[in-house]
Amino acid sequence: MESYKDQLFEIDYPELKEMLQGNFERGITSIQYEVTGKKVGMPGICGEYVIPRIVLRFNDGTTATLTLFARRQLNSRESKQAHHYKYLTGLGIPAPKLFGTKCDSKGCEIMLLNYENEIIDEKAFFSSEENIRKFIDLAARLSCVNPPLEYLSLIGRDMAGKNDTRDWKTWMPWSIYILDRVWQLAGNGSLNRDLERLCSSNSVKTDLQANALALLRRINALEVGLSHSDFRPNNMVLLAEGGRLGLIDFEDVILDAKHYDIARYLGAPAPLFKWADELRDDYLDYFMKRNDFYDGTKLTLPSFKQELFQIWYTRTLNLWEWLPNEYGGPGYDFTPAGKDKDERCANLFQQLAVLVENRKAIAQAMSA
Numbered sequence: 001m002e003s004y005k006d007q008l009f010e011i012d013y014p015e016l017k018e019m020l021q022g023n024f025e026r027g028i029t030s031i032q033y034e035v036t037g038k039k040v041g042m043p044g045i046c047g048e049y050v051i052p053r054i055v056l057r058f059n060d061g062t063t064a065t066l067t068l069f070a071r072r073q074l075n076s077r078e079s080k081q082a083h084h085y086k087y088l089t090g091l092g093i094p095a096p097k098l099f100g101t102k103c104d105s106k107g108c109e110i111m112l113l114n115y116e117n118e119i120i121d122e123k124a125f126f127s128s129e130e131n132i133r134k135f136i137d138l139a140a141r142l143s144c145v146n147p148p149l150e151y152l153s154l155i156g157r158d159m160a161g162k163n164d165t166r167d168w169k170t171w172m173p174w175s176i177y178i179l180d181r182v183w184q185l186a187g188n189g190s191l192n193r194d195l196e197r198l199c200s201s202n203s204v205k206t207d208l209q210a211n212a213l214a215l216l217r218r219i220n221a222l223e224v225g226l227s228h229s230d231f232r233p234n235n236m237v238l239l240a241e242g243g244r245l246g247l248i249d250f251e252d253v254i255l256d257a258k259h260y261d262i263a264r265y266l267g268a269p270a271p272l273f274k275w276a277d278e279l280r281d282d283y284l285d286y287f288m289k290r291n292d293f294y295d296g297t298k299l300t301l302p303s304f305k306q307e308l309f310q311i312w313y314t315r316t317l318n319l320w321e322w323l324p325n326e327y328g329g330p331g332y333d334f335t336p337a338g339k340d341k342d343e344r345c346a347n348l349f350q351q352l353a354v355l356v357e358n359r360k361a362i363a364q365a366m367s368a
């Protein structure tokens with residue numbers, strides 16, 4: 001290893017020493033540095049990054065070795081994340097330790113985080129019942145966060161500065177447009193045969209669009225809370241300390257329906273439910289118990305289950321992320337939606353078929 005010499009983006013030795021010194025009571029006398037061969041497989045991590053090993057020598061002759069995740073944004077327009085790590089860890093949300101942050105000469109944020117084991121395979125992760133419980137517990141803990149006004153101010157700044165912030169008042173009209181787009185593409189043979197058959201009836205499309213308007217009124221009446229917005233295993237790590245599940249990738253944090261994050265999982269109908277559907281009520285009960293533990297608020301099973309289903313349906317109605325890239329969907333580097341046209345169409349059909357199957361249940365719930 002060699003002595004640190006301006007090797008980590010634009011962080012010079014005095015800056016790095018100041019960042020790290022705040023985490024130790026002993027005085028740092030030298031810093032040695034090397035880039036490791038570690039890789040990051042999380043799709044939620046974007047930007048330039050390196051994973052260095054840093055050896056600190058202190059004035060009492062002792063040493064400490066850190067393995068860091070050093071990330072720099074690709075550009076200054078991306079949402080900054082360091083304030084989320086600062087506030088959320090202070091509020092009890094487990095996440096990698098933030099050792100320091102700065103903005104470079106171009107306004108791109110640089111973060112130094114403790115390197116933790118990333119979760120790459122969602123299916124393998126959810127094959128463990130213990131992991132499912134950890135996942136549900138983390139969702140409950142985040143939904144019960146009561147952010148201070150200073151932090152809310154920063155979230156408001158982030159939301160106002162983004163041109164793609166998801167807000168239900170724009171999300172639902174956009175959903176109505178995307179449904180028109182899907183029907184148009186299916187009608188002219190641009191999608192697969194399954195979608196052509198599913199989208200052959202305009203009355204079905206009208207039902208879905210009417211549901212969108214009815215759900216907009218319902219969603220806006222729900223309790224508001226903090227939402228990660230992309231709450232999934234690929235945006236989590238396994239923390240070395242205590243084996244806890246930690247959250248990362250906070251660029252999409254917004255204020256939203258309080259249970260938005262967990263609704264993506266516990267609100268999904270049986271064909272898209274990621275876990276054993278016969279255990280759904282057990283999982284719901286576990287979330288409600290953890291919610292009571294963190295917030296002191298008691299939820300009731302029937303109404304909570306209905307709320308999650310309605311949030312899931314509302315979110316899923318916007319089918320944009322499943323569109324093939326050549327028809328306006330996200331780039332194929334966004335692999336969770338599908339890595340090519342055929343996979344996108346298959347995923348789009350799967351989502352849309354469940355929406356169609358449950359459209360009358362939603363309509364009845366909205367008219368009750």
